[in-house]
Amino acid sequence: MDFFELTTDPLDISSVARRVIPPECGATVTLDGYVRQFTKGRETLYLIYEAYEPMALKEMEKLANAARGQFDISHVSIVHRLGRLEIGETSVVISVAAPHRKAAFEACEWLIKELKRTVPIWKKEIYADGEEWVEGEKESSLPQIQ
Amino acid sequence: VKISVLFFGATADAAGTRRGEIAISEGASVGLSLDHLIQLYPRLANHKLLIAVNEEYAESETTLKPGDELAIFTPVSGG
Numbered sequence: 001m002d003f004f005e006l007t008t009d010p011l012d013i014s015s016v017a018r019r020v021i022p023p024e025c026g027a028t029v030t031l032d033g034y035v036r037q038f039t040k041g042r043e044t045l046y047l048i049y050e051a052y053e054p055m056a057l058k059e060m061e062k063l064a065n066a067a068r069g070q071f072d073i074s075h076v077s078i079v080h081r082l083g084r085l086e087i088g089e090t091s092v093v094i095s096v097a098a099p100h101r102k103a104a105f106e107a108c109e110w111l112i113k114e115l116k117r118t119v120p121i122w123k124k125e126i127y128a129d130g131e132e133w134v135e136g137e138k139e140s141s142l143p144q145i146q
Numbered sequence: 147v148k149i150s151v152l153f154f155g156a157t158a159d160a161a162g163t164r165r166g167e168i169a170i171s172e173g174a175s176v177g178l179s180l181d182h183l184i185q186l187y188p189r190l191a192n193h194k195l196l197i198a199v200n201e202e203y204a205e206s207e208t209t210l211k212p213g214d215e216l217a218i219f220t221p222v223s224g225g
Binding site for chain 2: 145
């Protein structure tokens with residue numbers, strides 16, 4: 001029942017959150033990640049996201065299965081937007097449905113943390129005074145070649 | 147043997163292309179292929195790099211076979 005998508009279309013949070021309401025569940029926790037205007041005082045004008053799409057979808061599926069192994073949850077949805085995003089627009093939605101809320105909160109936090117570490121998606125920050133591809137955390141446990 | 151190579155984001159900018167192809171000897175490792183790519187595209191050396199082979203994260207020691215798809219990218223920054 002899980003679903004994973006990449007799209008250049010604007011994301012509709014409630015349609016992701018409510019797409020699957022499993023009968024054994026009583027709560028869905030949904031993360032709405034959106035474009036921040038100010039990062040440590042520096043102003044962002046807009047972002048561009050790109051992905052290694054087939055691998056990103058596979059990595060999302062692995063994360064959902066790993067989350068189900070660790071937390072008492074039923075269903076995971078992950079949708080990430082690609083292309084140009086303006087300030088305040090939603091870049092990622094993660095919804096976790098569970099019989100009880102606590103596991104859903106914990107799994108949602110774990111999923112976004114892992115998504116930022118393993119799913120091959122990159123963002124380019126276009127600042128008021130320059131632009132750069134953001135490179136992720138270096139202490140990642142992924143095999144780093146160089 | 148020929149291996150296709152994909153670049154994304156910062157590595158696409160560094161290589162000046164999103165897609166390339168390299169010729170390596172059969173059974174060559176990912177690490178060796180990367181050395182070869184850095185000779186072709188020296189600006190790759192300025193980045194921390196992760197590599198995937200056929201859409202799975204790979205180590206330096208992973209060996210390559212004909213038709214493999216190599217992807218070279220910086221630590222991810224989605225979310």
